[in-house]
Amino acid sequence: DPDTGDNGLLLYSLVNNQMNEFDIDENTGQIFTVSVAGKSGTFHLEIQAADQGTRRLTAQTTVTVTVDSSSSNNMVVAVLNQKINVVEKNIAEVQRVLEDKLAWNVYIIDVYSNESERKARSSTDVTYVKILAFDEANQEVPAENVKRKLREQKSNIEGELNKIFSTSVTAAIEEAPAQSASPELIATIVLGVLLACTLIACLAYVLFTIRKKRYTENKQAETLKGIDNLYATAENGSLRSLEKPEHTNN
Numbered sequence: 533d534p535d536t537g538d539n540g541l542l543l544y545s546l547v548n549n550q551m552n553e554f555d556i557d558e559n560t561g562q563i564f565t566v567s568v569a570g571k572s573g574t575f576h577l578e579i580q581a582a583d584q585g586t587r588r589l590t591a592q593t594t595v596t597v598t599v600d601s602s603s604s605n606n607m608v609v610a611v612l613n614q615k616i617n618v619v620e621k622n623i624a625e626v627q628r629v630l631e632d633k634l635a636w637n638v639y640i641i642d643v644y645s646n647e648s649e650r651k652a653r654s655s656t657d658v659t660y661v662k663i664l665a666f667d668e669a670n671q672e673v674p675a676e677n678v679k680r681k682l683r684e685q686k687s688n689i690e691g692e693l694n695k696i697f698s699t700s701v702t703a704a705i706e707e708a709p710a711q712s713a714s715p716e717l718i719a720t721i722v723l724g725v726l727l728a729c730t731l732i733a734c735l736a737y738v739l740f741t742i743r744k745k746r747y748t749e750n751k752q753a754e755t756l757k758g759i760d761n762l763y764a765t766a767e768n769g770s771l772r773s774l775e776k777p778e779h780t781n782n
Contacts, residue, residue, distance in 0.1 A: 547578035547592060554597065557624040563595065564624060567642045574598050606675040607641060609706040610661045610682065614697055616645040619659040622696050626661065629692040633685040636665040636673055660706060679705050 544561035546554070554577060555566050563577065575597045582590040612619055612626075619626065620643055630638040642662040665673040682689070682705055693701040 541584040542581050543584065545580050545582070547580045553599075555620065555623065560624070562624060563597070564627060565640055565642070566620060566623070567644060606672045606678070607662050607664050608675050608678045608682070610663060611704040611706050612659045612661060612693070613657055613702045614659055614699075615657060616643065616659045618697065619643060619661065623661075625696045626693070629689060629696070630663065633689050633692070634665060634678070634681050636667055636678075636681075637670075639664045639666070 542561075543558045544556050545558060546556050552567055553565060553575065554563055556563050556579065561579070561581065563579075577595045577597060578592060579595050580590055580592045582588050610630075623640060623643060627638055627640050640661060641664055643659065644662075645659050663678070665678050667673055682703070686703060689703050690701055693703060
């Protein structure tokens with residue numbers, strides 16, 4: 533706008549924007565992503581520019597944004613100790629600081645918090661900013677290199693963010709949690725434990741059966757031995773000696 537003063541001051545905005553995927557810097561008109569993780573396709577954004585004169589003049593245009601569905605292993609998540617609504621409001625400045633200190637082109641892929649699903653966008657003091665960096669050749673910078681640079685520039689980044697948020701800001705790196713066991717592995721472990729328990733139960737049953745059989749055989753052998761001894765005693769007449777003699781009258 534060639535005008536001067538308020539007539540030459542342009543403010544940019546998204547018209548009838550019902551999406552949470554994009555936002556716009558009202559001063560520069562720069563469009564940036566807020567949350568496009570897991571999404572792909574073409575988005576048509578209606579952009580309006582308006583001056584600040586007494587009789588405001590406006591103009592609108594359509595910007596087409598294409599989101600690639602391909603995933604990347606080089607995304608890095610920075611953790612800021614600020615409320616998500618505050619970070620979203622200053623996301624363009626956050627991006628500028630990261631690009632300045634990392635010396636790469638930085639794209640913010642997603643901004644989220646643990647409370648985002650509950651629409652409590654100011655109830656948590658931790659916000660996650662997922663970024664992807666590109667070098668001068670427009671090649672993705674490996675995640676490990678981005679993390680290393682973030683650690684090296686940590687104090688400088690936090691110093692600039694302190695100025696933006698007017699408070700003490702800490703910027704950390706979210707490390708990926710250890711991969712949990714796959715369902716197939718869990719099923720294999722469970723089946724292995726069940727098989728081991730079954731084998732132990734079978735072995736215990738076999739041992740119990742053998743011991744019971746031996747016990748029965750021993751009892752039968754003792755019974756037969758007693759009968760044989762009784763029969764032998766009766767044959768040699770020793771039983772008669774135990775009989776009470778009859779008294780006769782003379």
